[in-house]
Every structure is written in structure tokens, then in C-alpha cells.
Amino acid sequence: MSMDKPPPPLMALIGGPQGAGLETSAQVLTVAYATLGYRVLASREYHSNIIGRHSYILLGVDPARVPRGHRYPVDVASFMDAESVFTHYKDVDRGSIVFYDSDVDNVSLERIVSMETETKRRLRRELEELGVEPTVVGVTKYMKSMGVEVVGFSYRGLLSSLRREYGIGYAEARRYISMVVAASVAKLTGLSLEELEEGLRYRFRSRPALVERNMAVARRVYSHLGNVAQIALPEPQEPPDHYMVMTGNEAVAIGKAVAGVGLQAYYPITPAQDESFYMEAHEDQTGIVVFQAEDELAAIAVATGAALTGARAATATSGPGFDLMIEGVGWACINEAPVAVTLYQRGGPSTGLPTRGSQEDLLDAAFAGHGECPRIVVASWSHEEALTDAVEAQNLAEEYQIPVIHLLDKFLANSVATLPPPMTTSFQIRRGSIEPRPGSDYRRFALPGPVSPRAFIGDAVMWYTGDEHDEYGHITEEPETRIAMVKKRFAKLDEAARNIPEEGVRLHLYPEDADPSGLDMLIHSWGTAARVTAEAVDMLRRRGLRAALVRVHYFSPYPSRLLSSIAAEAHQAGARLVNVEHNYTAQAAKIAAMKSGVVFDTHVLKYTGRPIYIDELVEALMAIHEKGLKEVHLGHGA
Amino acid sequence: MEHDPRRYRTPLWVDWCPGCGNYGILQAVTETLAELGLPPEKTAIVSGIGCSGKTPHYVYANGVHTLHGRAIPYATGIKLARPELTVIVEGGDGDLLGIGAGHFVALGRRNIDLTVILHNNQVYGLTKGQASPTLPYGVKTKSLPKPNIQDMINPLALAIASGYTFVARSYALDIKHLKSVLKEAIRHRGAAFIDVLQPCVTYNNVYTVHFYRKALYRIEDEEPDWDPIVRSPDEETEKKAAALARAQEWGRRIPLGIFYVNKTRSPFEHRIAARNPLYAEHPPANRLSREPQQQPPYTIEEVMSIFKDRLVKVKTRNARRSGIPSSRDRSPEES
Ligand SMILES: Cc1ncc(C[n+]2csc(CCOP(=O)(O)OP(=O)(O)O)c2C)c(N)n1
Numbered sequence: 005m006s007m008d009k010p011p012p013p014l015m016a017l018i019g020g021p022q023g024a025g026l027e028t029s030a031q032v033l034t035v036a037y038a039t040l041g042y043r044v045l046a047s048r049e050y051h052s053n054i055i056g057r058h059s060y061i062l063l064g065v066d067p068a069r070v071p072r073g074h075r076y077p078v079d080v081a082s083f084m085d086a087e088s089v090f091t092h093y094k095d096v097d098r099g100s101i102v103f104y105d106s107d108v109d110n111v112s113l114e115r116i117v118s119m120e121t122e123t124k125r126r127l128r129r130e131l132e133e134l135g136v137e138p139t140v141v142g143v144t145k146y147m148k149s150m151g152v153e154v155v156g157f158s159y160r161g162l163l164s165s166l167r168r169e170y171g172i173g174y175a176e177a178r179r180y181i182s183m184v185v186a187a188s189v190a191k192l193t194g195l196s197l198e199e200l201e202e203g204l205r206y207r208f209r210s211r212p213a214l215v216e217r218n219m220a221v222a223r224r225v226y227s228h229l230g231n232v233a234q235i236a237l238p239e240p241q242e243p244p245d246h247y248m249v250m251t252g253n254e255a256v257a258i259g260k261a262v263a264g265v266g267l268q269a270y271y272p273i274t275p276a277q278d279e280s281f282y283m284e285a286h287e288d289q290t291g292i293v294v295f296q297a298e299d300e301l302a303a304i305a306v307a308t309g310a311a312l313t314g315a316r317a318a319t320a321t322s323g324p325g326f327d328l329m330i331e332g333v334g335w336a337c338i339n340e341a342p343v344a345v346t347l348y349q350r351g352g353p354s355t356g357l358p359t360r361g362s363q364e365d366l367l368d369a370a371f372a373g374h375g376e377c378p379r380i381v382v383a384s385w386s387h388e389e390a391l392t393d394a395v396e397a398q399n400l401a402e403e404y405q406i407p408v409i410h411l412l413d414k415f416l417a418n419s420v421a422t423l424p425p426p427m428t429t430s431f432q433i434r435r436g437s438i439e440p441r442p443g444s445d446y447r448r449f450a451l452p453g454p455v456s457p458r459a460f461i462g463d464a465v466m467w468y469t470g471d472e473h474d475e476y477g478h479i480t481e482e483p484e485t486r487i488a489m490v491k492k493r494f495a496k497l498d499e500a501a502r503n504i505p506e507e508g509v510r511l512h513l514y515p516e517d518a519d520p521s522g523l524d525m526l527i528h529s530w531g532t533a534a535r536v537t538a539e540a541v542d543m544l545r546r547r548g549l550r551a552a553l554v555r556v557h558y559f560s561p562y563p564s565r566l567l568s569s570i571a572a573e574a575h576q577a578g579a580r581l582v583n584v585e586h587n588y589t590a591q592a593a594k595i596a597a598m599k600s601g602v603v604f605d606t607h608v609l610k611y612t613g614r615p616i617y618i619d620e621l622v623e624a625l626m627a628i629h630e631k632g633l634k635e636v637h638l639g640h641g642a
Numbered sequence: 643m644e645h646d647p648r649r650y651r652t653p654l655w656v657d658w659c660p661g662c663g664n665y666g667i668l669q670a671v672t673e674t675l676a677e678l679g680l681p682p683e684k685t686a687i688v689s690g691i692g693c694s695g696k697t698p699h700y701v702y703a704n705g706v707h708t709l710h711g712r713a714i715p716y717a718t719g720i721k722l723a724r725p726e727l728t729v730i731v732e733g734g735d736g737d738l739l740g741i742g743a744g745h746f747v748a749l750g751r752r753n754i755d756l757t758v759i760l761h762n763n764q765v766y767g768l769t770k771g772q773a774s775p776t777l778p779y780g781v782k783t784k785s786l787p788k789p790n791i792q793d794m795i796n797p798l799a800l801a802i803a804s805g806y807t808f809v810a811r812s813y814a815l816d817i818k819h820l821k822s823v824l825k826e827a828i829r830h831r832g833a834a835f836i837d838v839l840q841p842c843v844t845y846n847n848v849y850t851v852h853f854y855r856k857a858l859y860r861i862e863d864e865e866p867d868w869d870p871i872v873r874s875p876d877e878e879t880e881k882k883a884a885a886l887a888r889a890q891e892w893g894r895r896i897p898l899g900i901f902y903v904n905k906t907r908s909p910f911e912h913r914i915a916a917r918n919p920l921y922a923e924h925p926p927a928n929r930l931s932r933e934p935q936q937q938p939p940y941t942i943e944e945v946m947s948i949f950k951d952r953l954v955k956v957k958t959r960n961a962r963r964s965g966i967p968s969s970r971d972r973s974p975e976e977s
């Protein structure tokens with residue numbers, strides 16, 4: 005498709021059934037590349053299932069920076085099973101290398117029981133049209149005919165020799181398949197055995213015997229691939245001394261620790277649960293109390309209760325859980341309680357696509373709840389920002405005494421990136437106004453506000469109620485007090501808007517020095533979709549199209565003024581105003597229209613639960629530019 | 643002065659119906675706080691929604707009037723974050739056993755050191771008298787158009803089955819008895835539950851003061867050597883069974899008293915401390931100082947050490963490495 009290949013320089017895909025150790029393969033590879041100084045983004049696609057359904061991981065490797073997204077076709081693909089071969093045969097192209105289990109050569113598409121019926125039907129039709137026999141060998145022949153290098157390896161042969169050598173059963177021997185996959189990718193991308201071993205030592209820290217056995221497997225794969233040409237990777241540029249290799253969930257967990265969070269209450273839900281799990285695993289060193297509540301109604305209540313005593317408190321969830329929390333968000337709002345909710349978006353409505361990503365919950369985060377409830381809404385676009393925003397969410401919650409919704413998505417939550425360790429010296433803890441010596445006449449909601457000096461339960465006497473209340477926190481329905489209190493709560497957002505700059509904080513222009521009046525295309529996006537868009541913008545610019553991205557970082561307080569001035573300039577200069585999002589209804593564009601009067605009337609939307617890929621986005625944007633399309637719906641990705 | 647019950651009342655006008663049983667509960671609570679000498683700033687009364695939910699506003703101590711059904715989780719957050727506090731939950735029967743029943747059960751599992759007072763009036767007072775989960779089948783109170791077709795929950799049996807380690811019943815208008823039970827409940831280390839029978843003069847014309855005067859009796863009066871306390875784990879089954887049997891009695895005769903106490907189960911706060919060595923000294927409320935501006939609790943080295951499971955040391959193939967984190971890893975558009 006392309007005149008130039010989109011970054012990252014190396015894209016690898018590994019596929020196999022859920023529960024077969026694919027994550028181990030990815031971790032070993034990620035750490036091996038990171039040890040050499042490479043930046044990696046590894047993203048996992050999986051079903052709502054524990055064992056048996058098809059899953060795959062995309063690894064992008066870049067010598068210069070963390071990849072901002074993934075692209076197809078991939079350069080290397082390594083498959084655990086036959087289903088992976090069928091599922092991904094079109095994800096490779098001329099020059100790609102495929103590694104697979106030659107023992108499944110004769111498996112036909114019909115025999116793959118774990119494959120969804122619709123997928124099978126579609127593949128059957130596709131193969132028929134291509135005149136390809138619906139077996140693994142048929143598909144591999146087709147790939148070869150397309151210029152793909154295909155290398156088979158007998159997994160069964162390896163397994164039986166492992167069983168003999170180590171006296172282990174079939175099930176245990178099968179676990180080494182994850183190493184076959186990792187080693188094949190490592191070898192085909194030029195890692196030495198010693199370099200691969202770094203990844204294994206990280207994975208199996210305290211179990212040298214496992215490292216040794218896996219290395220034996222790796223040596224077999226390496227010698228099998230001895231003569232296959234390798235994909236050359238440019239040398240890494242100026243790597244730091246250390247990387248922290250973390251998922252978005254872990255970045256938020258670490259951010260919360262750095263922010264001094266004292267209590268996290270949660271109820272398990274994909275893709276939020278790993279954050280709390282990771283925090284719990286480090287509870288003994290951080291001291292953070294991680295509390296597994298009986299439901300999300302309780303989780304937000306426990307966190308809010310803790311916040312009233314002076315603890316920094318948080319909860320993390322995804323759509324279904326957030327719905328249950330909404331009444332509690334309203335309570336925190338009317339009680340000016342600082343509580344931060346980390347909301348990871350997945351596909352909805354209802355349980356929807358439980359393990360797939362989306363940006364479908366923006367309007368929910370910004371507006372959900374009865375009554376009028378001011379809140380701060382921040383949406384991160386990268387792992388690094390997920391961490392810094394987790395710290396900032398706590399600061400803003402306490403400074404303005406307001407609930408903060410920190411919006412992320414499954415794409416960030418479950419992908420792994422290589423980050424430099426967080427420079428804690430650059431972070432500040434800002435607790436806002438605290439009453440040093442609350443007296444016996446302490447008024448928690450002292451007017452005029454918008455921020456009354458806060459005292460904590462345990463240091464003074466105060467009252468809280470979900471009813472409208474007076475300065476002490478006692479119930480009132482008196483009209484003048486009502487007016488004062490409603491205004492007080494909303495004035496928080498005005499004050500936040502005065503203090504938090506639009507330029508470079510609430511709104512980001514990319515490239516930073518782009519001149520809005522010299523653009524062919526101004527693209528509006530947010531979160532992970534914006535990150536892929538930034539990459540697409542670079543590609544478009546290389547092709548001579550003057551494109552720029554405006555990324556909304558804060559949806560409340562909204563960067564109305566700056567967005568409308570940038571958009572007006574671009575519009576006047578004749579630029580097309582395009583919007584890119586992971587949903588069907590273009591939610592961020594709706595907020596833009598509502599809050600800044602800017603109408604982005606051309607949309608690129610994806611709601612399959614799979615990430616937007618750089619190549620498909622560039623193609624869509626080019627088509628919009630060349631053919632004037634008004635709406636493109638993306639669909640790539642198994 | 644500290645021990646003057648008037649000191650524990652706010653000057654607000656109490657807006658319950660004249661003759662409501664809640665007045666008795668309020669009096670018992672304030673007198674108990676006074677007699678135990680609990681400092682108001684170290685005490686929190688947490689309520690749900692309903693007539694009963696207004697109680698905290700009338701007590702001079704921290705008052706947290708929460709959402710319908712959610713008093714227990716808010717109280718949980720307060721107690722876990724600041725374990726030195728005395729935290730009392732007040733909820734209606736609709737609140738604690740209807741909309742909040744999940745939390746009621748969960749508290750038993752955890753045995754957090756909270757005292758839960760059920761204002762049991764068998765009706766949804768504040769929404770004008772619908773049947774609550776404690777109203778028996780077939781009963782028709784004043785504002786019900788037709789007799790109740792749902793069965794009642796037995797609050798004592800539910801509390802015992804859920805794991806509460808102190809379970810008692812008292813009567814809103816027997817202030818002396820209520821106070822003595824309440825004192826025991828507050829002193830108890832673990833989840834304590836008191837089912838307080840509370841006449842609702844406006845909507846409940848079945849379980850009236852007159853009815854209770856005839857029906858109520860004290861367990862000790864009938865069984866002088868009644869001993870509800872589990873002192874070693876092997877007594878638990880037997881004492882539970884006796885308590886559950888006694889709790890079945892409802893109708894013409896209704897027992898009051900302490901049904902069940904288990905001192906062998908560790909409170910939740912100890913369970914947290916056992917796996918989180920920093921908890922006892924630095925509970926969540928004390929992790930940061932009260933300074934408005936401060937440094938994060940960890941240095942970069944500490945972050946790298948705490949989360950060393952995610953740390954990878956870079957060893958490039960050749961030695962041309964600068965050592966300092968490159969600006970590439972902190973892209974300008976993100977800083
Ligand atoms: C989520 C929600 N649903 C319904 C209500 C309306 N509501 C207010 S009080 C109440 C019932 C209260 O009954 P109970 O808990 O027994 O308290 P009582 O008034 O009898 O003390 C209800 C249903 C509410 N406030 N919130």
C-alpha cells in the first residue's frame with residue numbers, strides 16, 4: 005500500500021491459544037530488546053476467555069522512541085498453532101518471515117474448533133476466492149507465493165525430545181512452546197542467544213533451572229534457523245541506563261504510589277483489575293491499602309470515606325463498574341470530596357467487548373450522573389502520561405476538592421512499553437488548602453469558596469451529606485444557600501481553568517510548531533487514538549500533506565478558547581477538519597462542538613475493539629484528502 | 643463537660659415525627675458517647691438515607707450522611723484509613739437490609755471494627771411507609787394498600803450467618819438497655835450489630851409501643867445462665883446454634899439482649915497489618931503530611947527499588963551510551 009513503510013522499524017506478531025504462554029514469550033522478547041536499549045510497545049489482543057481462544061501480541065521495536073502504534077504488514081510472525089496461521093496469513097507481505105509448526109500442515113480450517121463461526125466462514129470464503137486450499141499447508145504455500153519467507157519447525161519433535169530428556173509429561177513440555185516462539189522472533193531479528201537469555205533471566209529470576217531448559221529449547225530453534233536471513237535492526241540511539249518495562253495498568257499503579265495514595269478500593273473488572281493486583285503485590289513496600297470491595301458501589305464509597313480522613317484515595321474500573329459508581333461520584337461532588345476514579349474504556353454497551361479497547365465512555369465520564377456535578381476529566385495518551393496523570397489526578401482532586409475521572413483504555417492498560425524510571429523529583433504533591441488548626445466552629449463548606457480550607461475527620465468535627473447543605477454540612481433547602489453552594493461547586497472549574505494552561509497542558513498541538521494557518525488538514529483526536537494519529541501526521545507530512553494534530557488532554561475544564569482559535573485559523577486557510585476516535589458516535593467531536601463551537605465534520609472511526617493501526621489510518625486520511633470522503637470506518641485486525 | 647450528653651447534641655431542631663422511636667435511639671447514642679468519653683473529633687456517625695439517616699446531623703461528632711444503602715462502605719473507608727476512630731453506622735431496615743444488603747453481609751465477612759445500629763421500624767419511613775425487608779409476610783401496616791407478600795429477613799440470623807462477631811437486639815424506648823448493649827458493641831473489637839426495634843408512630847400501626855410492651859422480654863430473664871460469648875474456636879458452632887435458635891423467636895414473644903459474641907476472630911485491621919507492615923504506623927490517612935506542598939514519598943531510587951520487578955538494566959552491544967536518560971524517552975509533546 006505504501007510509498008514508505010510506517011514506523012516502527014520492526015513489527016513482530018506472535019499468536020497462539022490463550023493460556024499457552026504467549027505473554028511469557030512477549031515479556032522475554034520485550035526485556036531482551038530493552039536490555040539492548042531498544043524501545044518497545046507490545047500490545048495484546050485476547051478474548052474474554054482463560055484457556056483456548058486465539059490471542060496474539062504485536063511487538064513494535066524502535067531504536068529511537070517508544071512506538072506510537074502498530075502497523076501491518078508485520079515483518080516477523082511466529083505462530084504456536086494452526087489457528088494463528090489461518091487468522092494472520094494476510095498480516096504478512098513480501099519480505100516478511102513466518103515461523104510455524106510444520107506438524108499442523110495438514111490441519112484444515114474446518115478442524116479448528118476454537119475459531120468463531122463467523123471468522124471461519126469469512127476465511128473459507130476468502131481462501132476460496134484466492135483459490136487456496138483451506139489447510140495450513142495451502143495457506144503457507146499462498147504466503148510463499150506472495151514473497152513471504154515461511155519456515156516450518158516440528159514442535160512435536162522438540163516436545164518428545166524434551167519429554168525424554170527431562171522426564172516430563174506432555175502438558176509440561178508444551179509450556180516450552182512459548183520459548184520456541186520467543187526464540188524464533190529473537191533469532192530472525194538478529195538477537196544472539198546471550199541477548200535472548202537476558203529476557204529469560206528476567207522472566208524466571210529465581211529459577212535458573214528453567215532458564216537453562218528454555219535456553220536449550222532456544223538453541224534448537226536457533227540452529228534450525230541458522231541459514232535464514234535476518235531482519236536487521238538499526239542500533240538503538242542514546243538509551244537510558246535503565247528502562248521500566250510496564251503496562252498502562254502498572255504505570256498508573258506506580259503513579260498512584262508516587263502520588264502518596266494511601267488506599268485503593270476496587271472490584272475486579274477487565275481491563276482495570278491488573279492495576280490493583282499490581283498495587284497489592286507491592287503493598288508491603290508501599291504501605292498502600294488495597295481493598296477488594298464487594299462491588300463498585302462499595303469501591304467508590306470506601307475510597308471516598310478514606311478521602312474524608314485525609315488519605316489520598318482512588319479506585320479503578322471500566323464501564324460497567326463506572327456505571328455503578330456514578331451515584332457515588334455525585335456524592336463526592338456535592339461533598340467536595342477528593343476522589344480519583346481511573347476509568348479504563350472497553351467496548352460496550354453492557355459487557356460489550358470485555359477484553360477489547362474503545363473510547364466509548366467519554367460522554368459517560370464527562371456527564372454521567374443525575375443533577376449537575378462538576379468534575380475534572382483527564383485523558384492520557386501514553387504510558388508515560390498515564391503515570392504522570394495518575395499523580396496529577398490526585399493533586400487536582402485535592403486542590404479543587406472535586407472528583408477526578410482519569411480516562412484510559414484497554415489499549416494502554418494491557419500494552420507494555422519501555423519507559424525511563426519516573427523522575428520523582430519533577431513531581432510535586434499539591435494538597436490544596438488545608439486548615440491547620442480547625443476550631444470548634446469549623447465549617448467544612450465555608451463560603452464563598454470555591455475551595456474551603458479542608459479539615460479531616462479525626463482532627464475536627466464536621467458533617468457531610470448528599471443533600472444540599474449549609475456551610476457546616478447540615479441539610480438545607482433554603483434557596484439562597486442553594487444558589488451559593490451550586491455556584492461554589494461550579495466555580496472550581498473556573499478556577500481550575502484559570503490555573504491549568506490550555507496550551508501544552510489541556511490541549512496539545514502536534515507538531516508543536518505547526519502553523520494552523522498553513523494546513524491542509526487539522527486532525528482532532530484524543531487518548532491512544534491521538535497517539536497513532538501523531539504518527540500518521542508525520543507520515544502525511546513526509547508525503548507533502550500539511551497535516552497537524554490537536555489533541556484534547558483535559559475534557560474538563562475544556563480548552564475551549566485555544567481549540568476554537570486553532571480550528572478557526574485552520575478553517576480559514578481552507579484546511580479540512582478531521583476527527584479520529586475509537587467509537588461510533590464521534591463523542592469527542594460532539595464535546596468540541598458543544599464547548600468550543602468547532603465542528604469537525606469528517607470522521608475516521610473504529611469500534612471493533614482493535615486498535616487503530618498506523619497504516620490503515622494513513623490510508624483513510626489520504627482517501628479523505630484525495631476523495632473528500634466524510635466518514636471512514638476502520639476495521640483491520642483479527 | 644466532656645461527659646455531659648448535651649455536649650453531644652447539635653443545636654439543630656430534630657424533624658422526626660413526635661413520638662418517633664428514633665428519639666430514643668438518638669438519646670441512647672449521645673449518652674453513650676458521653677459516658678464512654680469519646681472525643682467528638684475522633685468519632686464518626688455514618689448513616690444511609692431515610693428518617694434514620696438524619697441521625698448524624700443531631701449528634702455533635704463527625705457526621706457522614708451517605709447514599710441509600712452505602713453507609714457501611716463509607717464507614718469502612720473511614721475506619722480503614724484512620725483506625726484510631728470510633729465509627730458507628732446508623733441505617734434503616736430498607737437501607738441496611740434492602741438496597742444495602744450486600745454490604746451488610748460483606749462487613750460480617752471482614753469483621754471490621756464498626757458498630758452497626760439498625761433502626762428497625764419494618765417500613766420505609768421517609769418514602770411514606772412501604773413494606774421494608776423486616777416486615778413479616780401477610781402483615782398490612784397503615785399505608786400499605788394490601789398485605790405484604792414478601793417474607794421478612796431475620797436480621798439477627800443474617801448477621802450471625804454473615805460473620806458479625808457481636809450480635810444483639812434492643813428496643814428504642816428502653817434507653818437503659820440500649821445504652822448498655824451499645825457500650826458493649828462499641829468496646830467490642832470487630833463487626834458489631836444491634837437490631838434496634840424502633841416504633842414508627844406514623845406508618846407502623848402493627849409494631850406499636852403497645853405491642854412491644856407486651857411482647858418484649860430479656861433473654862437472661864428466661865435463661866439466667868445465658869452465655870453468648872465464644873471464648874475458644876471449638877465453642878463457635880454450639881454458641882452460634884443457640885443464638886440462631888433464640889433469634890427465630892418473633893411474634894407474641896420477642897427476645898432482647900446479646901445473642902452472640904465471638905472474641906476469637908481477628909478484626910480486619912489486624913488482618914491488614916499482618917500483610918502490610920507499614921499499616922499500623924502509617925495508615926492511609928497518615929501517609930502524607932498536612933503540608934499543602936510536598937515532595938513525593940519516594941525518590942527515583944526508591945521507585946526503582948520498590949518496583950524492581952519491572953526494572954531492566956540496559957547493556958548495549960557497544961559502549962557508546964551516554965548514561966543520562968535521553969530526551970527521546972521524554973518526548974517534548976509529553977513533558
Ligand atoms: C437509590 C435510591 N433509591 C431510592 C431512594 C428513596 N428513598 C429514600 S428513603 C428510602 C427508604 C428508607 O427506608 P429505611 O431505610 O427503612 O429508613 P427509614 O426511613 O425507615 O428510617 C428510600 C427508598 C433513594 N434515596 N435512593
Ligand code: SF4
Binds near residue numbers: 693768
Ligand atoms: S415516619 Fe416513622 S420513622 Fe420516620 S420520623 Fe416519622 S415516625 Fe419516625
Ligand SMILES: [Mg+2]
Binds near residue numbers: 735774
Ligand atoms: Mg425503616
